[in-house]
Amino acid sequence: MLAEKAHPMHTLAQLSKTLNRSNVEISGLQSRFELPVFAGAGYSEAYLAFLGTVVNLRTLAVSEEKLRELWQVERKLLQLLHVDSTGSPTWFLDSCGASANPKRCLLLSNYEMGAEIDGGGIQLGLDFAETPPELFPGEVMGEDALRLLRVYRGLETGIRAQVKAELSRVRAAVKWAGKRLG
Numbered sequence: 001m002l003a004e005k006a007h008p009m010h011t012l013a014q015l016s017k018t019l020n021r022s023n024v025e026i027s028g029l030q031s032r033f034e035l036p037v038f039a040g041a042g043y044s045e046a047y048l049a050f051l052g053t054v055v056n057l058r059t060l061a062v063s064e065e066k067l068r069e070l071w072q073v074e075r076k077l078l079q080l081l082h083v084d085s086t087g088s089p090t091w092f093l094d095s096c097g098a099s100a101n102p103k104r105c106l107l108l109s110n111y112e113m114g115a116e117i118d119g120g121g122i123q124l125g126l127d128f129a130e131t132p133p134e135l136f137p138g139e140v141m142g143e144d145a146l147r148l149l150r151v152y153r154g155l156e157t158g159i160r161a162q163v164k165a166e167l168s169r170v171r172a173a174v175k176w177a178g179k180r181l182g
Helices: 002-006 012-019 023-032 045-059 064-080 145-180
Strands: none
Touching: 012 023, 012 045, 023 045, 045 064, 045 145, 064 145
């Protein structure tokens, strides 16, 4: 009972209300971002934080296509770093909303990388999951974490630049709306 109060769970309707989006729109995001769907109050604060990040970035004119591309790279990077060893169905979302240094975290999952995301301080090859070995090492198959990190940084840099450019327009729109509509 105490754990439930410390970590409230949400229904789809509550997610929709909190994010000011329709159930259909939230369901669409779940589908397009390949997120698990739960019955009843099965959505964690981290799940809500992830969706909130996506909604906020969309509000700042970042295309959903670009966000899905970044999300695919983040998830693959997290898999290569063996973050998926927790057994949680939402392992890739469980860091969302946690306080951390944004320079050390992935943008969408908010996963703390342990060093600034420049690739120099990331320790590769740790695997705490009990999974069967692959036929070929990931590097042979082209799944190199440092390569993915470079792709990630390129995508994230573009998104950050786009958000920065859009912020002045959003501020101007809010000021205008306050005067004209508020």
